[in-house]
Amino acid sequence: MAVQQVPTWLEPVWEQWRAAYREGRLPHAVLVTGPSGIGKRWLVEAFVRGVQCHAPTAQGLPCDECPSCKQYVSYRQLEKKSHPDIDWLTIARYSIGIGDIRDQIIRRLTLKANYGRMRLLVIEPAERMTRAASNALLKSLEEPPPDTMLFLISHQPGRLLATIRSRCQRYALPEPNPEQGRAWLAGFMTPEQAEDALKAGDGMPMRALKMQQDNQVDFRNTFEQSLCDVLEGTQSETAFASTWNVTPAQSKGKTRSGSEEPQEEISMDLRLVWMIDRAVAEIRKKVTEKDSMQNVRATLNAYQELLDIRAREASIPASQLNLEAACLALTGTSLGVD
Numbered sequence: 001m002a003v004q005q006v007p008t009w010l011e012p013v014w015e016q017w018r019a020a021y022r023e024g025r026l027p028h029a030v031l032v033t034g035p036s037g038i039g040k041r042w043l044v045e046a047f048v049r050g051v052q053c054h055a056p057t058a059q060g061l062p063c064d065e066c067p068s069c070k071q072y073v074s075y076r077q078l079e080k081k082s083h084p085d086i087d088w089l090t091i092a093r094y095s096i097g098i099g100d101i102r103d104q105i106i107r108r109l110t111l112k113a114n115y116g117r118m119r120l121l122v123i124e125p126a127e128r129m130t131r132a133a134s135n136a137l138l139k140s141l142e143e144p145p146p147d148t149m150l151f152l153i154s155h156q157p158g159r160l161l162a163t164i165r166s167r168c169q170r171y172a173l174p175e176p177n178p179e180q181g182r183a184w185l186a187g188f189m190t191p192e193q194a195e196d197a198l199k200a201g202d203g204m205p206m207r208a209l210k211m212q213q214d215n216q217v218d219f220r221n222t223f224e225q226s227l228c229d230v231l232e233g234t235q236s237e238t239a240f241a242s243t244w245n246v247t248p249a250q251s252k253g254k255t256r257s258g259s260e261e262p263q264e265e266i267s268m269d270l271r272l273v274w275m276i277d278r279a280v281a282e283i284r285k286k287v288t289e290k291d292s293m294q295n296v297r298a299t300l301n302a303y304q305e306l307l308d309i310r311a312r313e314a315s316i317p318a319s320q321l322n323l324e325a326a327c328l329a330l331t332g333t334s335l336g337v338d
């Protein structure tokens, strides 16, 4: 990760943290929140690396060249602990248990910093901590050892224990405007690609970049357009379900074997997640615009139904039926076309 500068929308939080670091008044625990792809991980990763870096830039970003930076990168590639003084607890399974918190956070909190600076610990996504894990962590939050800082990253902070939230200083990252998103993405792709990627990534630049790297941009934008057609009544739910009940490789007339690997498989689950995202966006819109309680409740029902459909698909796959059911759930609420 070559870091040139801090993305403009993250600058206010960045400057606050850097000033607190220089003045030795960093909080012991912070909770970083915001929608998926807004740059929570970017911010925390750049900051913890910058603190450990031997020759940071004027802005406090890591140099990428010093032993600390090199060590961090090589550790990340090995998917081990990220750095002697940076512990990054992230877990692919659904929950972070009490054992994970004891081994990877509490035990490490008591160690002295190897490089004599700070010990920095990150839990991501923090909402995956079980109740027992959260309670174990609470004790550390009450009496934090000196020269340590704990970062909790979460896009669903409402699922954290209230006692955890209240012991952390909270930073809700501000959403970038499209201009800021485009400017940041320009470092990685052409302006046209950035435009498409930003659309596919729901306006979130880091999510847009990830989708571009995973080759998902065109697929998602076509999928969304098709979903729009259904919501506007120009395409039937059945037609939608039959169109999207195919793997990306099939839809492009390619085989999945051979040396040229087609784009990463876009699972049926991800398609259902996108439909859930759609319902969430609609709920946010209705709440912001102070739509009637009845309309908000109808969309909440659709959201709940979509969650059920997703769970059903995960246990007994019946993709075409489920896609159609998901469509019916969305159209049943006059989503997007009212």
Ligand SMILES: [Zn+2]
Residues within 6 Å of the ligand: 052, 053, 054, 055, 056, 062, 063, 064, 065, 066, 067, 068, 069, 070
């Ligand atoms: Zn460095």
